[in-house]
Each structure stands twice: as structure tokens, then as C-alpha cells.
Amino acid sequence: MNTQTKMFKTKERKRIKNVPGFPEDVEYPLMESFYTIQGEGTHSGKPAYFIRLAGCDVKCWWCDVKESWDESRHPKIKTGDIVKGAKESNAEFAVITGGEPLLHNLEPLTLSLKQAGLKVHLETSGSSPLTxxxxxxxxxxxxxxxxxxxxFPYVDELKVVVLKNKDLEWAEENAGKCPSSSNLLLQPEWDTPSSVPLIVDYVKKNPKWRISLQTHKFMNVP
Ligand code: SF4
Structure with a gap:
């Protein structure tokens, strides 16, 4: 599952066929896009082209990109122009993040990125249909x-932000729904470092979990 491209939702794919024009012309509200280092998770330390789509209906109180929530505050950019930046960056993979990127049908954007030769990673809360x-x-x-x-059947990496004990219960509840091959990661919230001892103690007792840190913040890169 990890090495093959996953294609989702026949319904969504049919919907795209009804979009007039080409996938390159489909527009997305884009907060920012930039070439940097993936700071978190399994691919931490690798160069990656980040595409941050605007719009989020999850609204975590500790969110560090609240300016992404209202998509009307951000310009709509054609897929072709987003992909051009990614292709020119020299990145081997793009990370589509948000906001909550699954608020948008990702078929045109991901298809175009793959046609440009990039692998495509997604960071999501999973609260909207997968495309x-x-x-x-x-x-x-x-x-x-x-x-x-x-x-859940498609999760390569489960990454749970932990601030308190209740989050560890939430992490286990979600881990139970993921494939056994999924990487299981617990991550402290940057502005709440008091959770670090809790996470360290939990991982020592439950070694199926690993710790993910926001290393890009230590390096002061976006
Ligand atoms: S899902 Fe992500 S972008 Fe949305 S509020 Fe939570 S942390 Fe912020």
C-alpha cells in the first residue's frame, strides 16, 4: 500500500470528468507554497515542496496556522501555476497540507503533481472525504x-498531537483503526512543552509508538 499510488473515490473521479477544461485550470485557495525541509514525522529531514491550501473547519484551539482557516482571505490559484512552482523547486515530493486540504477535491492537483514527476504526500485530519x-x-x-x-485503511502514518493524558487515549483509539503497517507517532505541541515528559514516559512503556518533533521550528525554517 505504501509504495503504490492510491486512487480514491470513483464518485470523485467522475465528478472531475464533469469539470470543464483541464485539471491545470482548476483553482484552489492557496495560503502559501514553499520549498523547505519536512520537519515532522517519518520523512523528517527530507526536502519537500509544501502546498498549504486554505480553509479549515476543524478549528483546533492550539492551531499555529489560524490564518489558513478562512479560505476567502486567500487567492485562488490555478493548479497549473501551483504545480509549476513545485516542479521548478527540485523537490522529489510535494506535501499538501492546510488548513484541512480534504475540504477540496484533490484529484486535479494530485494528478498534475504526479504528471510533473513528483510524489504526493498528504497531511490531513481526515474529517472530510478522501480524494x-x-x-x-x-x-x-x-x-x-x-x-x-x-x-483509516490508507493511513501510512498516524501522528497525534499530545497535550494531556486524554490525547493518549485518543491516540490509541485511532491506532486501533489503522493498518498494522502504519507508523505511530506522538508529537508534543510546540507551545506546550510540558507534555514532553508525558510522551516520553508513554513511549517507553508502549514502544509501538515513536516521538515526532517539529524539527523545522528548531531549525527556524518554515
Ligand atoms: S486541523 Fe490543522 S489547520 Fe485545522 S485547526 Fe487543526 S491544526 Fe489548524
């Missing part, structure tokens, strides 16, 4: 708006 052609799915489930069950 797109994806090589890697990071599920970061939020208690405020739970993931849809349909995403």
Missing part, C-alpha cells in the same frame, strides 16, 4: 472533528 492520487498519507486526527472511517 486524490497519493503516495503517502499522514493522518493527524483531531478530537474536535473526528476522522471519517473511510481514511
Amino acid at each position: 486524490g492520487q497519493l503516495d503517502w498519507i499522514t493522518l493527524s486526527p483531531k478530537r474536535f472533528k473526528k476522522p471519517l472511517d473511510e481514511i
